[in-house]
Amino acid sequence: MMGIGIAGRLxxxxxxxxxxxxxxxxxxxxFGARVVIADVDEAGSETARQLCEEGHEAHFVRCDVSSYDDIQALASEVQAKHGTVHTLVNNAxxxxxxxxxxxxEAFWERLMGINLKGAYLMCQAFVPGMIEQGVGSIVNIGSTHARSGDPAAMAYAVSKGGLITLTRNLAKGFAKHGIRVNCVQPGWVASEGETSRLRxxxxxxxxxxxDVSARMPMGRIQTGQDIADSVIFMASSLSLQxxxxxxxxxxGSSLR
Structure with missing residues (x-):
C-alpha cells in the first residue's frame, strides 16, 4: 500500500x-500522505482532527479559493508549517x-470564481514550489457535464469545460519541470451535497x-471513494507517464 509514491508526500x-x-x-x-484540507467550510477542522486521532497527519486551513488573498495566506502557512507541496487536488x-x-452576472461570477478561478489561483500559488523541487502532480476534479453539457446547469458545465482546457494547457507548459496535470471527471456521485439538493x-x-443505478452499465452510480481511488492513481507513481x-x-454511463 505504501509503495506507490504517496507516503510522506504533502x-x-x-x-x-x-x-x-x-x-x-x-x-x-x-496511503500515508500528509494532507492539508483547504476549505471555506469549518467542518474540515473536525475531519482533520478525526484523521489525526486515527494516527494520520492532517491539517485544516480555512480558505475561500475564489480569493487571491486567502490563497496567498494558505500558501504561506503551508510553506511555513509543512514545506513544499507535492500534490494539489483542485476539488472545490x-x-x-x-x-x-x-x-x-452575480451567479456566473460566483460559480466561475470558485470552480475555475479557484483552480487557476491555486496552481499559480503552488506550481512555483513544484518547479523548484522538480516534481509535482495536479489533479483537477471535473465533471461529465463538461462533455455533454446540461442546459439546467449551464454555468457549471462551462466551468468544468474550462478545467479541462486548464489541465491540458498546464500539462503542456510544465511537463519539462516534472509536473503532471490531469483531470478526473466524475459521473453522478451520491455525495452529501447532491443528496441535500435533491431533498x-x-x-x-x-x-x-x-432507479438510476438500475439503468447504468456497471449497476450503480458513483461514490466519493470511486473518485478518490482514481485521484490516487493520477497522483501516484503508477501514472508517471x-x-x-x-x-x-x-x-460506463457515457457509453452511448
Missing part, C-alpha cells in the same frame, strides 16, 4: 471537508442549477439513486 485538497473532497482526503491519509466547487436565461427539490434521493489526460469515472 497533499493539498481544496473543498476537502465533505463529499468527494473528504473521500479524497481520507484516501490520501490511508459548487453546482447550483440555472439555465442561460436564469443565470445572472430540497422534493425528490427522494434513495429512490432516484436506485500520464499527463494532460481526462479520466472519466462514470460507471
Amino acid at each position: 497533499v493539498i485538497v481544496t473543498g476537502g471537508s465533505q463529499g468527494i473532497g473528504r473521500a479524497i482526503v481520507e484516501r490520501f491519509a490511508q 466547487g459548487i453546482f447550483p442549477r440555472a439555465d442561460l436565461l436564469h443565470t445572472d 430540497d427539490a422534493g425528490v427522494d434521493p434513495d429512490k432516484l439513486f436506485a 500520464v499527463t494532460g489526460q481526462v479520466l472519466t469515472v462514470d460507471g
Whole structure:
C-alpha cells in the first residue's frame, strides 16, 4: 500500500471537508500522505482532527479559493508549517442549477470564481514550489457535464469545460519541470451535497439513486471513494507517464 509514491508526500485538497473532497482526503491519509484540507467550510477542522486521532497527519486551513488573498495566506502557512507541496487536488466547487436565461452576472461570477478561478489561483500559488523541487502532480476534479453539457446547469458545465482546457494547457507548459496535470471527471456521485439538493427539490434521493443505478452499465452510480481511488492513481507513481489526460469515472454511463 505504501509503495506507490504517496507516503510522506504533502497533499493539498481544496473543498476537502465533505463529499468527494473528504473521500479524497481520507484516501490520501490511508496511503500515508500528509494532507492539508483547504476549505471555506469549518467542518474540515473536525475531519482533520478525526484523521489525526486515527494516527494520520492532517491539517485544516480555512480558505475561500475564489480569493487571491486567502490563497496567498494558505500558501504561506503551508510553506511555513509543512514545506513544499507535492500534490494539489483542485476539488472545490459548487453546482447550483440555472439555465442561460436564469443565470445572472452575480451567479456566473460566483460559480466561475470558485470552480475555475479557484483552480487557476491555486496552481499559480503552488506550481512555483513544484518547479523548484522538480516534481509535482495536479489533479483537477471535473465533471461529465463538461462533455455533454446540461442546459439546467449551464454555468457549471462551462466551468468544468474550462478545467479541462486548464489541465491540458498546464500539462503542456510544465511537463519539462516534472509536473503532471490531469483531470478526473466524475459521473453522478451520491455525495452529501447532491443528496441535500435533491431533498430540497422534493425528490427522494434513495429512490432516484436506485432507479438510476438500475439503468447504468456497471449497476450503480458513483461514490466519493470511486473518485478518490482514481485521484490516487493520477497522483501516484503508477501514472508517471500520464499527463494532460481526462479520466472519466462514470460507471460506463457515457457509453452511448
